[in-house]
Amino acid sequence: MGKYFIKALIFCILFFSVCGVIGLQEDFFVPEKAEPVTEPVTEPEPEPVPEIVFSETELLPGDCFAIYLKGLTERDDIQVSTAFVQGQPRFFSFMEGRLAVVGTSCRTKEGDYSCKVQVLRDGVTAAEKEETFKVHHKEFVEQHLTVTSTQKEQRSDDNFDMDKVHTERAKSVTSEKPLWEGTFVKPVEGRVSTEFGMIRYINKEESGRHSGIDIAAARGTPVKAANNGVVRLAMMLKVTGNTIIIDHGCNIYSSYAHLDKLLVEEGAEVKKGDIIGEVGSTGFSTGPHLHWSTTIGTLYINPESLTESDPLAFIR
Ligand SMILES: [Zn+2]
Known part of the structure; x- marks a missing residue:
């Protein structure tokens, strides 16, 4: 009886040892029984497709329009090629896209102009849009002024150059986002005595185009900010007299010249309609x-x- 018990015991020990060894090695010999390894599959995010929109394609000389692009990545470059806009427009982040407000000069000749916007992604064209812009005819009238030699001296090239140092400094800074809201308001109610782009002769000599509009108003009439923005310049200049420049963001500025009084300082934030100064006749001016x-x-x-x-009306 004891002999059989020992034999059975030895048999059992051997049997379980062998089973144990096989068990330990099972993972190596029977890989198909292994738990399937489920790597999380990360689908690459689909690349956004750029979308290019123009606010309008029919303009008068001196008008502006906006270019808005959506679906861009950090690696994208925007190229604008057209014959009726000088240089490359500056783009700013706006909502989920990029925005540029583009101006045309009063000297733009009437006609059809092609404008192509390309998005280069890693140097390769990811999207492009070409449109024909129609610039319509606009009549610019001539204005003849007769002024005294002292008044004329005030418009000397030296004086213009000295003013330019200040105005260019003011316009070298802009808010990266649009500060304006809706359409601009006229800073003063009144008759427009000289229109934009008017060809001006002073003492029978052509003195260039009129860079803005002149609004006739009595000295001391309050002048309103045309829209929200930051005052970038408020000082006396040689040609434009007491002058204010407001930055409305995204490279858009408005300026107010010949003021009798400056009522804001550089750096001030202003709202559309805020009183910033008073009408005057300072600098080169023939009357308030x-x-x-x-x-x-x-x-x-x-x-x-x-x-x-509002150049943003088509997006907002
Ligand atoms: Zn003027």
Whole structure:
């Protein structure tokens, strides 16, 4: 009995040892029994497809328009090629896209102009849009002024150059987002005595185009900010007298010249309609009036195009 018990015991020990070894090695020999390894499959995010929109394609010389792009990545470059816009427009982040407000000069000849916008992604064209812009004819009248030699001296090249140092400094800073809201308001109610782009002769000599509009008003009439923005300049200049420049964001500026009084300081934030100064006749001026101009960067555009429509209306 004891002999059988020992034999059975040895058999059992051997049997379980062998089973144990096989069990330990099972993972190596029977891989198909292994739990399937489920790697989380990460689908690459689909690349956004760029979308290019123009606010309008029919313009008058001196009007502005906007280019808006959506679906861009950090790696994208925007190229604009057209014969009727000087240089590359500046793009700013706006909502989920990029925005540029583009101005045209009062000297733009009537005609059809092609405008192509390309999005280059890693150097390869990811999207492009080409449109024909129609610039309509606009009659610019001539104005003849006769002034005294002292008044004429005030418009000397030296004086213009000295003023330019200040105005260019003011226009070298802009808010990265639009500060304006809706259409611009006329800073002063009154008759427009000199229109934008008017060809001006002073003492029978052509003195260039009128960069803004002149609004006739009595000395001391309150002058309103045309829209929300930040005051970038408020000082006495040689040609434009007491001058204020407001930055409305995205490279759009408005300026107010020949003021009798400056009622804001540089750096002040203003709201549309805030009183910023008073009408006067300082600098080169033949009588109290407000010279009101608007620029995209340093390019003068017709201020009335901003009172008629908001360049962002097509997005907002
Ligand atoms: Zn003027």
